[in-house]
Amino acid sequence: MIALAVEEKTQRSALLVLGCPQVPVQTSIALYLIHRLTQAGFKPVVAGNRSAVTLLVVADPKRYYLGEVLDLDRAIDLITEKKRDFDLCFVFIHNDAGISYAATMGAISKARLYAIIYGEHYDQIVSSIDFPCQNIAAKSIHNPMPLKKMLDEVAPWGA
Amino acid sequence: MGCVESLPYEVILRGSSFKESRDYVKEHFKEFINVKPGFKIFDTHIIGIPPIAIGLDGDFVIFPYTKPCHGTFLLRVEDPEEAKRLRARKQE
Numbered sequence: 272m273i274a275l276a277v278e279e280k281t282q283r284s285a286l287l288v289l290g291c292p293q294v295p296v297q298t299s300i301a302l303y304l305i306h307r308l309t310q311a312g313f314k315p316v317v318a319g320n321r322s323a324v325t326l327l328v329v330a331d332p333k334r335y336y337l338g339e340v341l342d343l344d345r346a347i348d349l350i351t352e353k354k355r356d357f358d359l360c361f362v363f364i365h366n367d368a369g370i371s372y373a374a375t376m377g378a379i380s381k382a383r384l385y386a387i388i389y390g391e392h393y394d395q396i397v398s399s400i401d402f403p404c405q406n407i408a409a410k411s412i413h414n415p416m417p418l419k420k421m422l423d424e425v426a427p428w429g430a
Numbered sequence: 431m432g433c434v435e436s437l438p439y440e441v442i443l444r445g446s447s448f449k450e451s452r453d454y455v456k457e458h459f460k461e462f463i464n465v466k467p468g469f470k471i472f473d474t475h476i477i478g479i480p481p482i483a484i485g486l487d488g489d490f491v492i493f494p495y496t497k498p499c500h501g502t503f504l505l506r507v508e509d510p511e512e513a514k515r516l517r518a519r520k521q522e
Contacts, residue, residue, distance in 0.1 A: 290498050293499065320497075322499075353474045367502065368496050370448065371466060378467040379467060383485045
């Protein structure tokens with residue numbers, strides 16, 4: 272029991288900040304990333320709007336992969352008020368709003384920040400990011416494999 | 431979490447990029463302050479790329495509001511108390 276409590280206290284955590292689920296690869300890559308993080312011993316926590324989170328909940332009804340889920344605004348509140356923070360933070364970006372959320376996470380959280388960039392205009396997004404973070408980017412829209420390949424090359428779960 | 435949607439707001443810019451909304455504030459309002467992401471305004475933590483420009487025009491507060499699926503809106507809300515609070519911060 273004591274060992275379990277210590278393990279929980281020392282377990283590293285990772286926050287996945289989902290963007291608008293308009294681009295199909297987001298849900299697939301999020302589930303894959305949750306899997307890899309869990310295998311590496313991280314506790315993954317997902318934050319997103321209702322649609323983005325519901326896509327994951329429906330795809331994983333028995334929660335084999337998905338663990339804790341937070342409302343996006345609630346997650347921002349908790350981190351800003353220093354009630355909670357994470358070791359790693361992944362922000363999914365395929366539009367301008369995603370850049371704003373990534374910049375915000377970089378400003379309010381002490382987590383190592385990764386920007387997962389995809390979609391039709393992924394290269395424009397990469398060139399417009401001028402704050403410190405590690406980019407993981409590919410022109411993935413329907414096919415998650417280009418983005419999965421980039422994710423595997425960076426292997427942030429080994430951080 | 432405050433609910434910006436419940437405020438009596440006027441939309442100045444809709445579906446703009448964050449940079450466009452910042453440039454608009456700086457070009458159209460003589461009085462503005464720069465804040466960091468997470469700064470609380472109308473009981474809501476503001477989202478954006480620093481510096482985030484908040485305009486002040488009499489009793490009106492002009493600020494960006496970002497939603498994941500809808501981009502950034504530049505909103506104008508009349509609130510003398512909030513405008514006063516922000517001006518006091520400017521003088522800190």
